[in-house]
Amino acid sequence: MSEVEGLLHGPELPVSGIPARLWFLDGALHVRREDGAIEIVPAESLSVSVTGFNENTLQLDWQREGQAHAVTVANAQAHQVLLAHAPASLVGHLRRGHSTMHWHRRKWNVVLGVVAGLTLLALVAWWQSEAITAWMAQRVSMETEVHIGEQALAELQTEHEFTQEGPGAKAIADIGARLTKGSRYQYRWYVSADREINAFALPGGIVVVNAGMIEATDNADELAGVLAHEVQHVEQRHTLQQMIHAAGWAAVLAVALGDVSAITAIVIHQLGNLRNSRKLEASADVEGMKALARAGIPLDGMVSLFRKLDGEQRRRGGAGIPLLHSHPATADRIAELEQLAATLKCECQPLVYDWKAIQGETKKWRTSN
Amino acid sequence: MALQYRIEGSDLQYVELTLAPGETAVGEPGAMMYADAGVSIESHMGDGDESALGGRLAAGFKRSLTGENFFTTVFTNTLQQPLRVSFAASSPGKIIAVDLAAAGGELICQRGAFLGGTRGIRVGLAFKKRLRAGMFGGEGFVMQRLTGSGTVFLHASGTLAPLELRAGQQIKVDTGCLAALQPTVHYDVQYVGSLKTSVLGGEGLFLATLKGPGTVWLQSLPLQRLRAAMTGVSQVRGFGPRLVYFLFFIIVVIMTLAGKM
Numbered sequence: 001m002s003e004v005e006g007l008l009h010g011p012e013l014p015v016s017g018i019p020a021r022l023w024f025l026d027g028a029l030h031v032r033r034e035d036g037a038i039e040i041v042p043a044e045s046l047s048v049s050v051t052g053f054n055e056n057t058l059q060l061d062w063q064r065e066g067q068a069h070a071v072t073v074a075n076a077q078a079h080q081v082l083l084a085h086a087p088a089s090l091v092g093h094l095r096r097g098h099s100t101m102h103w104h105r106r107k108w109n110v111v112l113g114v115v116a117g118l119t120l121l122a123l124v125a126w127w128q129s130e131a132i133t134a135w136m137a138q139r140v141s142m143e144t145e146v147h148i149g150e151q152a153l154a155e156l157q158t159e160h161e162f163t164q165e166g167p168g169a170k171a172i173a174d175i176g177a178r179l180t181k182g183s184r185y186q187y188r189w190y191v192s193a194d195r196e197i198n199a200f201a202l203p204g205g206i207v208v209v210n211a212g213m214i215e216a217t218d219n220a221d222e223l224a225g226v227l228a229h230e231v232q233h234v235e236q237r238h239t240l241q242q243m244i245h246a247a248g249w250a251a252v253l254a255v256a257l258g259d260v261s262a263i264t265a266i267v268i269h270q271l272g273n274l275r276n277s278r279k280l281e282a283s284a285d286v287e288g289m290k291a292l293a294r295a296g297i298p299l300d301g302m303v304s305l306f307r308k309l310d311g312e313q314r315r316r317g318g319a320g321i322p323l324l325h326s327h328p329a330t331a332d333r334i335a336e337l338e339q340l341a342a343t344l345k346c347e348c349q350p351l352v353y354d355w356k357a358i359q360g361e362t363k364k365w366r367t368s369n
Numbered sequence: 370m371a372l373q374y375r376i377e378g379s380d381l382q383y384v385e386l387t388l389a390p391g392e393t394a395v396g397e398p399g400a401m402m403y404a405d406a407g408v409s410i411e412s413h414m415g416d417g418d419e420s421a422l423g424g425r426l427a428a429g430f431k432r433s434l435t436g437e438n439f440f441t442t443v444f445t446n447t448l449q450q451p452l453r454v455s456f457a458a459s460s461p462g463k464i465i466a467v468d469l470a471a472a473g474g475e476l477i478c479q480r481g482a483f484l485g486g487t488r489g490i491r492v493g494l495a496f497k498k499r500l501r502a503g504m505f506g507g508e509g510f511v512m513q514r515l516t517g518s519g520t521v522f523l524h525a526s527g528t529l530a531p532l533e534l535r536a537g538q539q540i541k542v543d544t545g546c547l548a549a550l551q552p553t554v555h556y557d558v559q560y561v562g563s564l565k566t567s568v569l570g571g572e573g574l575f576l577a578t579l580k581g582p583g584t585v586w587l588q589s590l591p592l593q594r595l596r597a598a599m600t601g602v603s604q605v606r607g608f609g610p611r612l613v614y615f616l617f618f619i620i621v622v623i624m625t626l627a628g629k630m
Contacts, residue, residue: 007553007582009535009536009581009582011535015533015534015535015581015582015583015584016472016473016551016553016582016583016584017536017553017582049537050555051553051554051555051580051582052552052553052554052555053477053495053497053550053552053553053554053555053556054495054496054497054498054499055498055499055555057553059536059537061536061537068535068536068537069536070536070537070582072536072553072582074552074553104498104499105498107498107500108498
């Protein structure tokens, strides 16, 4: 049916118009009032405009005996019917009127869409912030990473003496080389004259073991556990990721673009406050243990070290050990590590070092610095 | 049966409704002036006739966006004889009664215009989609859309002038003076025409344009202008006119100093 409902307006009619049905036939507009009277208007004398509060109504005007007459059609489906049956000379005008109406809807759809999109983006960024910082960390060039690591190292060296000499550092470099075989990083191993039981990794392949850590371990296997864990922080760029997170999103861009000078200063300043999340620590544990198995180093060193640290933590009470700050659920962690150790196949040989001698030398060096 | 009513007063008006036995009317909270003892008064969330809580909440929310109260007060005649209830206007101005059925079942008004009416009238949102009309038209983006089939009482400050516009007939209106219009009327704004007129003409940068077919109601004194007149605050409206005025002021100062004026 090509008839549509509309309102007829004319000088003798009420100002809001009267109901009428209209259709196109033989190139002319036919308008039938409710009383049955039909008016036929040739298409040439019609003009098309858009009206209504929100420009959602099509209006067809014509003149009869010098008087203005019009029909208005508000229904959107009716517009389609009119478009489909209108004579060719009117289609262009009708279509133009029709697109005006659609323009408003599109405009607000775009505005609302942009607002909704930005909100969604902010939510996703907040929810997936770790994944995003990880992705950003992967984008940082090796050169930049090494540069950041060196700046951080220089900063840390102002607090404590670092060394690559002596039997302790030699043993660490030795074990580390086994753990990092085939890595894309050029590792450097340091011993720090700090009595705190701690070890940490800096971006670009710098691993620092405190003298306190060497003195706290019972054998080389335990120290290998620590190294395996820290190496994973470098390999998976955890420290870099945390730096990006701490420096904020503005810094992220600068780092990604390679402008490091200003950013590094900020980041290094915050170095002391950096904490890897529990998820990153767990990942370093698991991957570290796998690396130990690949290198043929006994896995129980890592487990017994964590057990020891847990005991030390309890002994100290509230203050605790910095290394454990970010992962207080040590009992769970030890259980998980034991489970993993049982499933990994390892043709392991205990590391052979005169550990007592190494500890003695380290302590002597530490106290002299 | 149509609602029986009588509008009293000249510039500070109230409307007195006569409710048949069992008949109900709705009014904005706070609008009631007096009611006979047999009229029960109840507050309802929304428009006063939805059953589901979600519908009532949505209606209440829409109402509050259009400058009305979240709640509606429902007045019911509980006796077997006609009883009276009356609503008073909240500012100097006119109350008009509009038969919605005769007006096509729908009317768009400025925010806060709805005073009361037959139960079943819904106060919805009419969102002005044209950006320039929403920003400079003086009525904002959100207006009231009243739908239903009964009688509604509208109130606006100043004197209300109903104007009938034939199809294609167009008038220019000072922004802020539009009180109500039928949805068939095209509402837009246009630049006043020249810099001189916009600065010195006192009508601001824009004028509203209304094009028929349909009836529009214009108010002679928008509330903010009444407020400005009573408090003596300058009547320059909006940031645009002020900026133009300021620039003009600077030019005059410079030219005076240079000895050219």
